[in-house]
Amino acid sequence: MRTRTVTIYNGLRIRVPEHIQRIDTHSTHGWQMRYGTPTLFFSDGQGQGNGPRPALKRAIDALRQRIADLPAPTGLQRGLSPNKQNDLPVGISGPILRHRPGRSVPECHFSVNLPRFGAKPLRRSVYIANQNTYTPERYQAALDSAIKMRREAEEKYQSDATTAKRSAAAKL
Structure with a gap:
């Protein structure tokens, strides 16, 4: 500590x-x-x-x-930023439309920021659909998957931060 x-x-x-x-x-x-x-x-x-x-x-x-x-304080953002222009949860952006080389139609995905304790956060994409296969059900399934990924990363971050804090406190 x-x-x-x-x-x-x-x-x-x-x-x-x-x-x-x-x-x-x-x-x-x-x-x-x-x-x-x-x-x-x-x-x-x-x-x-x-x-x-x-x-x-x-x-x-x-x-x-x-x-x-108590669990360690992490500093992770929990609430939505007032500047965010959509109602997606913290750490999730999108949907992002991307046209890949060699493909005839654009694809849509969410970008998910995954925090890691003691390391740089990871950025992962969750595929939704392409322009021809997009449906509200696929959108919701991809959003649920992105939320689950973010929640699991936050829980691991919290666990790792608490373990590190308790280890440091033992050395006091």
């Missing part, structure tokens, strides 16, 4: 994992754990042992627990 060095109000420098922020104001000092909801605050002046390091230890323990219980 990524860490950074934080200098707190008294000049002490402490290495802190991501998802934990330092809060130093005139009225409070402590660590805020921001992973899932609700966020949790661990004050320097409360709990077993006082001070920034024991409070950070409590925040890291809570972070480990949340990571073990």
Whole structure:
């Protein structure tokens, strides 16, 4: 898990994992754990042992627990973009009409963006039909296939991201 060095109000420098922020104001000092909801605050002046390091230890323990219980945040887009000009689901474009060399009629397909954790996303085509064989049933069958491909890729991405996050948390 990524860490950074934080200098707190008294000049002490402490290495802190991501998802934990330092809060130093005139009225409070402590660590805020921001992973899932609700966020949790661990004050320097409360709990077993006082001070920034024991409070950070409590925040890291809570972070480990949340990571073990919750799926990892992925950043994958879930909702439709307001700029999208059709009602197709996220990650699916089309139908795209393409005239291939050597063919007498154009073909129609969907383009599907398949996210992969830790790698570039793949772009796959789902064939609908050519100009002569196009029907609403074939369109719907191809759309269902594209949606299934995208959903499976998102589930694998989520699983891989959660596994990686839990592995990194074990090293804290």
